[in-house]
Amino acid sequence: MTQQVPPYTSPEQPVPGYAPAPQAPAKTNTMAILAIVFAFVFSPLGIVFGIIGRKQTVERNENGRGLATAGLWLSIVFVVLGIVFAVLSAVLAASIANQVSQLPQTPSASQSAPAAPVVQPDQLAPEVAAQTAAQDVTCPSPLPGEMGASTTCSGTVDGEPTSFTVTVNAVNGTQIGFSIVKAG
Missing domain, CATH: 3.10.450 (Nuclear Transport Factor 2; Chain: A,)
Structure with a gap:
């Protein structure tokens, strides 16, 4: 009796007569998750995690490329908004300081009060x-x-x-x- 060898099959196609092996779902990349979290917590670090997460999802064939991309873009937007806010705050503070310095000076307690008649x-x-x-x-x-x-x-x-x-x-x-x- 001769044993019949199944024809060569690729891993993507199941062997005839056998059910396909259950595949474990691909895990979500940790850096991608951190990118979206740090976009709201500390945006500069969210940019770093977003770049690393995008690279790792391709290299490791993991899920989460969209999370990494969203975290990256949100982080960039928040950093730019933070810079704009800081510049506007500095300009406003300088403007207020300039206006206060131009106010007429009122006598302080250390200056002599007008003498009684x-x-x-x-x-x-x-x-x-x-x-x-x-x-x-x-x-x-x-x-x-x-x-x-x-x-x-x-x-x-x-x-x-x-x-x-x-x-x-x-x-x-x-x-x-x-x-x-x-x-x-």
Whole structure:
């Protein structure tokens, strides 16, 4: 008895009388998966993984070439958008800094505030004389423009030496209101 040898068959075609061997599904390339993931996480690395993934899918006959291509293009788009955003942010920041530097300067706490108004003795003496009918009025010190501040002026009324207490009772900007009382 002679044994019959099946005719030569290629691996793509099953041997007659036998069912084709089940083939394991081709696996998806890891770099292709990483390319799509890193496109959203860290785009420059997504570009690298996309290039490597595209190359490996061809060399290893693996699935995932489309994933690698999508990851590559998404990464490129996100990198370009990131660069555009960075440039626009820098231009905006420079513009704002320029506008702030052109604003008028306001006095800070370290700079001196405007001094409170003061009535000088040579201005105060004529007022005291006019309001009290005193003569030869002299005021030794200025009257500061602060509520309740006072000074004493002296003069003569009907030939008698008299003292007058001048007290601030109103301050409005540079205007000072005061009362004059004859001291006993």
